[in-house]
Amino acid sequence: MKGFGVALFCLVVAVQGRNLDVDGLSGSPAQLGENPWLVHLRVTKLTGGGLLSSSVGSLIGSSWVLTAASAVQDARFVWIRYGAVDPIRPELVTETSTVRIHPEYNAATGENNVALVSINRIVQPTDNIKPVTLAAAGSEIPSSGRLCGFGGENNIPGERLQCLEADLTVEGETITAKGTGSVPSEFDIGSPLVSDGVQYGVLSSVDGTAPVYLKTSLYRAWIQEVTGTIV
Structure with a gap:
């Protein structure tokens, strides 16, 4: 089993990057240290013939990552890459020990x-590499936030982290980043929506041309229950 995991980790997948574009604004390549909480996830699932999938998450403590359930459901192995503006050359790689779906x-x-x-x-x-602060319960969502993602083209995940500021619209439990053109893709599911160092959302889906985030403030009690720490 260990050898299988190492073999999967050593797989190299051809990747191609692209620019993010929201409301006509092109995303800028992220630099090391700008988003120290953002992590790149490579996942192999019990279904899918052992193929690797890509997603994103956020470090919320010294031993926990927050992401989307759809990114890690039925996960067999999860490799977490930190300081990964280029996922092929991260600063640190760890494996997961447990996945907890809401x-x-x-x-x-x-x-x-x-x-x-x-x-x-x-x-x-x-x-x-640093944890992000989660929004407090009942926090007001800011009018704009920082979007980051590796993107993708032709069903291939991107190779360079890019970020931009986008206007936000709140409806119920979700936050939508308004825009047209290329936005964080299906390979960025689980990525954090951050403003002034505080995470307000988790990327749940890419609906047409707009990414949709779930409010992190709604899940503070569950996160505290699972992790055993005050967030």
Whole structure:
């Protein structure tokens, strides 16, 4: 089993990047240290013939990552890459020990599309690796936020992290980043929506030309229950 995991990790997939574009604004390549909480996930699932999939998450403590349930449901192995503006050359790679899907996640509707990934070690903070602060319960959503993603073209995940500021629209439990053209793709599901160093959303879906995020403030109690820490 260990050898199989190592073999999968060593697979190299041809990737191609692209620019993010929201409301006509092209995303800028991210630099190390700008988004130290953002992590790149490579997942192999029990279904899918062992093929690797790509998604994104956020470091919310020394041993937990927050992402989307759809990104890690039925996961067999999850590799977490930190400081990964280029996912092929991360600063640190760890494996997961446990995946916890929200108990009320509905794959058909996308409700409660959040999950927690337990890291198999304590991650020490560096200039390029630091936990994000989660929005407090009842927090007001800012009018704009920072979107980051690796994107993708032709069903191939992108190779360079890019970010931009986008206007936000709130409706019920979701936050939509308004825009047209290329936006974070299906390979960026689970990525954080951040403003001033605080995470307000988790990317749940890419609806047409607009990414849709779930409010993290709604899940603070569940996160605290699972992780055993105050967030």
